[in-house]
Amino acid sequence: MVWDWLPEYWPRLAEGVWITIQLLVISLAIGTVLSVPLGLVQVTGPRILSWMALSFCTLIRGTPLLIQLWLIYYGLGSLFPGIPGLRESFLWPYLRDAFPYAIFAFSLSVAGYQGEVMRAGFLSVAKGELEAGKAFGMSRWTLLRRIWMPRAFQNVLPTLGNEAILTLKATPLAATITVYDVFGVATIIRQETFRIYEPLLLIAGIYIVITILITLLYRWIENRVPRPA
Amino acid sequence: MDLGFIDLSQLAYSPPGRGALLLAGLAATIQIAAGAYLLGLTIGFFGALGKLYGPKPVKWFLEGYTTIVRAVPELVLILLVFYAGSGLINEVLRSLGQRPIDINALLAGITVLGVVMGAYATEVMRGAIAAIPKGQIEAARAYGMSSAMTLRRIVAPAMMPLAIPGLSNLWLIVLKDTALLAVIGSIELATRTRQAGATTREYLTFYLAALVLYLLLTLVSMYLIKHIERYFRRGLRGANS
Numbered sequence A: 001m002v003w004d005w006l007p008e009y010w011p012r013l014a015e016g017v018w019i020t021i022q023l024l025v026i027s028l029a030i031g032t033v034l035s036v037p038l039g040l041v042q043v044t045g046p047r048i049l050s051w052m053a054l055s056f057c058t059l060i061r062g063t064p065l066l067i068q069l070w071l072i073y074y075g076l077g078s079l080f081p082g083i084p085g086l087r088e089s090f091l092w093p094y095l096r097d098a099f100p101y102a103i104f105a106f107s108l109s110v111a112g113y114q115g116e117v118m119r120a121g122f123l124s125v126a127k128g129e130l131e132a133g134k135a136f137g138m139s140r141w142t143l144l145r146r147i148w149m150p151r152a153f154q155n156v157l158p159t160l161g162n163e164a165i166l167t168l169k170a171t172p173l174a175a176t177i178t179v180y181d182v183f184g185v186a187t188i189i190r191q192e193t194f195r196i197y198e199p200l201l202l203i204a205g206i207y208i209v210i211t212i213l214i215t216l217l218y219r220w221i222e223n224r225v226p227r228p229a
Numbered sequence B: 001m002d003l004g005f006i007d008l009s010q011l012a013y014s015p016p017g018r019g020a021l022l023l024a025g026l027a028a029t030i031q032i033a034a035g036a037y038l039l040g041l042t043i044g045f046f047g048a049l050g051k052l053y054g055p056k057p058v059k060w061f062l063e064g065y066t067t068i069v070r071a072v073p074e075l076v077l078i079l080l081v082f083y084a085g086s087g088l089i090n091e092v093l094r095s096l097g098q099r100p101i102d103i104n105a106l107l108a109g110i111t112v113l114g115v116v117m118g119a120y121a122t123e124v125m126r127g128a129i130a131a132i133p134k135g136q137i138e139a140a141r142a143y144g145m146s147s148a149m150t151l152r153r154i155v156a157p158a159m160m161p162l163a164i165p166g167l168s169n170l171w172l173i174v175l176k177d178t179a180l181l182a183v184i185g186s187i188e189l190a191t192r193t194r195q196a197g198a199t200t201r202e203y204l205t206f207y208l209a210a211l212v213l214y215l216l217l218t219l220v221s222m223y224l225i226k227h228i229e230r231y232f233r234r235g236l237r238g239a240n241s
Helices: A006-044 A047-062 A065-082 A092-096 A099-124 A127-135 A140-177 A182-193 A197-224 B019-053 B056-071 B074-095 B105-130 B134-142 B147-183 B189-200 B203-232
Strands: none
Touching (some): A006 A047, A006 A099, A006 A140, A006 A197, A047 A099, A065 A140, A065 B189, A099 A140, A127 A140, B019 B147, B019 B189, B056 B105, B074 B105
């Protein structure tokens, strides 16, 4: 094993890790926000919205993320230059960059998988708690905000930790559309140094460390959230 | 027919359409997924037995295997197993005085994904075997069954209903994970789609077509899984619910 390339590439690897973390955190944040209505409408209806949410979740969960990502980046991306005026608009620099496409694809993916989790979460809240809230004269919105949503999140918290790790493991796909996350940087190192295993082993180690950190973070959150007796 | 951005004539079965190419890719995807799944199940079964009943070093080795595989992205694992595997094979060939060979894409995909799936299958089966009531195994022993017979007659059938949900999930995962082989270049659907998109620049058409094909695979699988689950749960309480 040869590691003499490491000092030279260290700064770029650090940048790569930072991009990976950005991909992870931003996609998780957007995806989680989207997952709440996706889960909720499947429990409450109306029928048409519930059907649409279910179809979306099935589509996302039933197809490879890599294909979704390439469809969005190459497919949708190839349409934008044809839209008149877009090249001159302020949006163009963002549309040319691969990073937003990766965020878009990963967020939809998180939303699809987590929407399913949230559906189960909303279903798991005991009816009596919701009735008690209503008896207190809470409006539907207050009930959702104060009782239903927090209780649903509480019940699915361990699953959400797993989803975060799955999302981390999906982030290197972004390297296939020229986002230089830590995996992308490792690919560059492999091409420039002709070392095959060392960069891959190194980033495997980095991913394991991040996974451990995520596990610890979620365990810490779980411990801070009061468990029902 | 031209539907604005989507050019369906590109998907015609015979050239210049690339429908036949995509369907060949689909067939390869199914073969690779099925092969990798069987390999994964085999690794998983023996892995689970090793984890539960094996000697200490075997347990440590398996613990390392399942932990690392589950914490490292599939993409990284696929590259590692692929290069390590093909490097090893060619190293052996060279030491035997043979010329290095091109690795068969189908076999490479099956091996690489099978090794990854094996780790997940190990965990699923370990959980299922551990959940079999001890008394059933003790009863088998009391009847004078050998270990092998206990395994075949008692443990294997009793763990199946418990393992099936996890294992069917694994099938849906391996189907989708075959797409990752496009990164090392293969012959399955994602690789074919990428090639077709790149040569024709009709990205939207081909990626949408691939999306539909993958979705169909998943939906058909889910339908079959429902029936398979019912078969393995026969004779259990609440079996037909």
